[in-house]
Amino acid sequence: MSDGRIRMLAWGSAALAVCLVAGLLLGTTRGVSDGDELRASDSTRLSDLVRAAQVKVDELGVLRDDLAARVAALQNQAATTDDDVAGVLSTADALAEPAGLTARRGPGVTVTLTDAPRGPDGRYPTDAAPDDLVVHQQDVQSVLNALWAGGAEAIAMQDQRIVATSAPRCIGNTLLLHGRTYSPPYVITALGDRARLEAALAAEPGINVYKQYAARFGLGYTQQASDDLTVPAYTGSATVR
Known part of the structure; x- marks a missing residue:
């Protein structure tokens, strides 16, 4: 048998062996994955992580509320027999309202910010960059700054009270506030003199820039005054770290 024929037989045998091994690997992979994509089972998507973290935050919130109720009950019980405890609780009660720990109701203004729709x-729009189409942290902060400058007595964003330690942060097209995530629209409610609040909103440079983008790319901005608005009490931790 010539050398050329031997080489051809060798290459043919090698190719057959490779095909058999590849077929065996594919069959094993399908059997192990049960028809699903193996990479998908090993790679957790960011949205799944956010949802899991949100569930954990909600569970811890329920536990926190239960523990806070127990502490309050014990404090009130101790106050009936200890004058020092009663005095401290009286001081704390006087500071509850300015600290945002009580719900408020009255006249004010509501501002709503939304991403641009299709x-x-x-x-x-063909001339729009992705950043032109979403509400940014500086937009939210401009509204909050204007409302505080306008003499707001209490402010809420979404369903939470804004206090001195609040730090709303935008991550992509979602908002992170007090450990919870929110999607647009972002609703900000402020109690106070309506005329002063509206004047402060009109004078805020950041809001005027946002309105220019709203007119060009379709971002949403609505502002509505009312004689009867409510903001909830702050229920998070009051400890400053």
């Missing part, structure tokens, strides 16, 4: 054709 056009009738299902597309965004």
